[in-house]
Amino acid sequence: MTGERKIIFHIDVNSAYLSWEAVDQLQHGASLDIRTIPAVIGGNPEKRHGIVLAKSIPAKKYQIKTGETLYAARLKCPGLAIFPPRYDLYVRCSEAMLDLLREYSPSLQRYSIDEVFLDYTHMEKHFGDPREAAHQIKDRIYRELGFTVNIGISSNKLLAKMASDFSKPNKVHTLFPEEIPEKLWPLPVEDLFMVGRATAPKLHRLGIYTIGDLARADPALLKKRLKSHGLLIWNYANGREDSPVGDFPGIKSVGNSSTIAFDVEDRKTAHMFLLSLSEMVAMRLRNAGYLARLVVVSLKSQDFFSYSHQRQLYTATDSTNRIYAAAVSIFDEMWQGEPLRAIGVRAGALVDGSLQQLSLFDPGDWLKQRAMDAAVDKIRTKYGSNMIMRAVFLHSGIKPLTGGVWEEDYPMMSSLL
Amino acid sequence: MKVLMKPVDMIATYPRDGLPIPHKYRIADTDGTARVIKVDRILYRTEEKLAGNRMLIYRCQSTIAGTQRVYELKYELNTCRWFLYKM
Numbered sequence: 001m002t003g004e005r006k007i008i009f010h011i012d013v014n015s016a017y018l019s020w021e022a023v024d025q026l027q028h029g030a031s032l033d034i035r036t037i038p039a040v041i042g043g044n045p046e047k048r049h050g051i052v053l054a055k056s057i058p059a060k061k062y063q064i065k066t067g068e069t070l071y072a073a074r075l076k077c078p079g080l081a082i083f084p085p086r087y088d089l090y091v092r093c094s095e096a097m098l099d100l101l102r103e104y105s106p107s108l109q110r111y112s113i114d115e116v117f118l119d120y121t122h123m124e125k126h127f128g129d130p131r132e133a134a135h136q137i138k139d140r141i142y143r144e145l146g147f148t149v150n151i152g153i154s155s156n157k158l159l160a161k162m163a164s165d166f167s168k169p170n171k172v173h174t175l176f177p178e179e180i181p182e183k184l185w186p187l188p189v190e191d192l193f194m195v196g197r198a199t200a201p202k203l204h205r206l207g208i209y210t211i212g213d214l215a216r217a218d219p220a221l222l223k224k225r226l227k228s229h230g231l232l233i234w235n236y237a238n239g240r241e242d243s244p245v246g247d248f249p250g251i252k253s254v255g256n257s258s259t260i261a262f263d264v265e266d267r268k269t270a271h272m273f274l275l276s277l278s279e280m281v282a283m284r285l286r287n288a289g290y291l292a293r294l295v296v297v298s299l300k301s302q303d304f305f306s307y308s309h310q311r312q313l314y315t316a317t318d319s320t321n322r323i324y325a326a327a328v329s330i331f332d333e334m335w336q337g338e339p340l341r342a343i344g345v346r347a348g349a350l351v352d353g354s355l356q357q358l359s360l361f362d363p364g365d366w367l368k369q370r371a372m373d374a375a376v377d378k379i380r381t382k383y384g385s386n387m388i389m390r391a392v393f394l395h396s397g398i399k400p401l402t403g404g405v406w407e408e409d410y411p412m413m414s415s416l417l
Numbered sequence: 418m419k420v421l422m423k424p425v426d427m428i429a430t431y432p433r434d435g436l437p438i439p440h441k442y443r444i445a446d447t448d449g450t451a452r453v454i455k456v457d458r459i460l461y462r463t464e465e466k467l468a469g470n471r472m473l474i475y476r477c478q479s480t481i482a483g484t485q486r487v488y489e490l491k492y493e494l495n496t497c498r499w500f501l502y503k504m
Contacts, residue, residue: 023468029422029500096469146467311423 007130008245009118010152010160011101011137013093014169017041017054020093021083022145038062039081042070047261050397053085057169090114096145104137109245117157119245134172142170158193158241159184165191180239186213194233202226211237251288255296256280257344258402263302264340271328273391276402277345278324279390283377284403285323285347291316291356292347295326299335300342308344311335315359316351319369320376322348418503425490427499435445436462439475439490444501454479460487470495474502 013019014086022034022126038059050070062077074080092112100216101108104127107119120130127133134151141149148170152163155176162184163175167343175183190200192211202225209212214222215237222230235241256277285292293316298308309330317323325416327345358366379388389400425442432438441455460476473492478485488504 020468024470027465027467027470027472029420029502031420092469094469096466144466145469 004121005155007120007123008154008157008160009120009130009134009137010111010154010157010164011116011118012150012152012161012164013097013098013114014148014150015054015056016093016147017085017090018056019147020082020090021086021269024089025085026146030313031299034081034083037081038064038077038079039083040064040070040073040084042073042082044084047259049259069166079117091242093145093147097149099143100141100144101137104133107245109276117245120153127334131172131174138170138172138228154239156237156239156241157241157243157245161193162191175239177239180215181212184237184239185210187211189214189237192233192236194229194236197228199229199233229352251290251350253294253296253346253350254281254284254290254292255346255348256284256402257298257342257346259300260340260343264343265337267332267335269398270331270335270340270343271397272398273343273402274327274331274345275324275392276399277343278327279320280401281345281347282318282323282373283380285318285350286353286373286377289353290350291318291353292323292350294347294349295323295330296344296346296348297327297330297395298342298344298346299308299331299333299340302339302341306342307334312349315357316349318353318373319366320373321369418480420503421501422491423501425499425501429499436473439477439492440501442490442499442501454481456490 015035018039019035021041026033035056036058037056038061039056040052040059041054042052052064052066052068052070052073055064055066057079059073059080060079064073064076064080070082090113094110098108098110099118101118102118105118105120105123109117111117120133123133124130127136130153134153138149138151138374150164150168150170152160152165152170153172153174154160154163159175159177159180163173165172166175166183187210189195189203189208189211192214195203203209203214206221206225208217210290214234216297217234219231219234222234224230226233257272258277260273264273293313294310295313296308296310298306301307310324311330313322313326323345363369377390393400423444425444427439427442427474429437429439438459439456442452443451443453446452456477458478460478462476463474463475464498467474471494473494475490475492476487477490478487480486486504489502491502493499493500
């Protein structure tokens with residue numbers, strides 16, 4: 001990049017799910033603000049979705065962590081208040097925040113349901129100094145929408161994101177390149193974006209404990225030990241990142257998975273879950289206009305051991321039946337008969353769906369299959385997804401389509417800035 | 418005023434070029450009997466969109482059991498429901 005430097009905001013909602021639930025409750029007449037007591041948003045333990053999705057700041061004082069089981073959280077804090085997740089509410093809150101932010105810049109990127117990048121470059125003329133504008137945005141969101149946000153300001157997306165994480169809640173932080181040695185380098189290396197559970201121990205073995213250590217490390221050594229990822233995080237530690245604020249990059253794969261309320265122990269039931277997931281995955285593929293050349297099946301056993309297998313298809317497809325057939329054959333090869341608690345199907349290696357390469361070895365009725373898929377999609381869109389289903393699901397207690405579409409449309413976490 | 422947020426049965430008019438106007442509503446009393454209250458005057462109207470949920474708030478005045486009371490009604494656009502918000 002040449003010329004004047006960019007100004008990027010990263011807006012991050014503080015304990016998003018919990019704050020949104022709190023505001024909704026207050027608006028509907030609740031007298032207690034659940035942000036002020038130990039409270040969490042958690043799934044339904046009876047369906048085995050019982051993990052903490054978001055926590056209040058008082059809950060944090062009990063060492064409750066996002067992602068741990070509600071059972072473990074209750075042990076730490078017996079009086080803990082638990083509320084179920086409400087995704088429709090979260091989408092509404094996120095939309096309202098985006099509407100407000102659109103007043104400040106035409107260039108926005110929804111990074112996840114509760115995080116937005118905003119390009120403030122050249123906007124000083126309209127809204128003044130970036131710090132003042134950020135304070136104004138933060139205060140307006142609180143006043144009009146009722147929840148608090150952190151805003152990080154810098155010259156690229158990475159530094160803005162690191163800045164918004166400094167201290168919470170309801171704060172504005174800056175992290176311009178000249179502030180890196182003072183504000184970024186003393187932090188533990190795990191705090192850096194893209195340094196996670198797997199990378200951190202490797203860096204510790206190299207004697208790298210802070211982001212500053214990483215920034216000063218020898219890039220050749222990092223490349224040797226961590227491949228290209230080593231260079232990426234070395235650049236990040238030095239604050240170098242230069243992706244534009246733009247729409248969410250095109251999707252790389254489409255997948256759905258489900259944690260099942262009971263352990264699956266027989267092949268027939270497992271196949272039904274594969275079909276149910278394939279229906280959703282294929283429908284989303286067709287809806288997005290892609291064909292997939294890769295099918296991945298992932299399993300999680302009763303004792304939380306996860307593994308996955310994948311297979312390339314000879315020709316790209318969006319047909320429910322072909323994806324299901326591939327998933328079944330992968331599953332039959334990999335499954336050792338252990339009880340399963342979660343099953344996932346993912347379609348990857350996507351190609352544009354406007355042209356379709358056929359194969360001599362494909363079943364001859366592909367045109368009919370395609371017409372049938374289209375008809376089923378049409379019925380489901382118009383009358384609801386349960387209006388038409390495969391007979392195998394009748395009286396089975398298994399849903400004919402499995403997997404929330406919503407979470408995938410607003411990714412919870414992404415490695416792409 | 419205390420926050421009540423009690424759902425009420427409402428008779429309102431919806432003018433062709435404006436926002437709804439509440440006229441009278443029915444609310445269950447503490448002993449369970451229904452009580453009908455006529456809205457004598459609308460003092461002012463505000464709007465909120467907390468959590469992205471639009472609600473109209475009407476500051477109103479009525480004579481209830483012989484005394485003049487000021488209170489607030491709320492209309493939730495999303496669900497088309499009326500509430501006695503504060504009294």
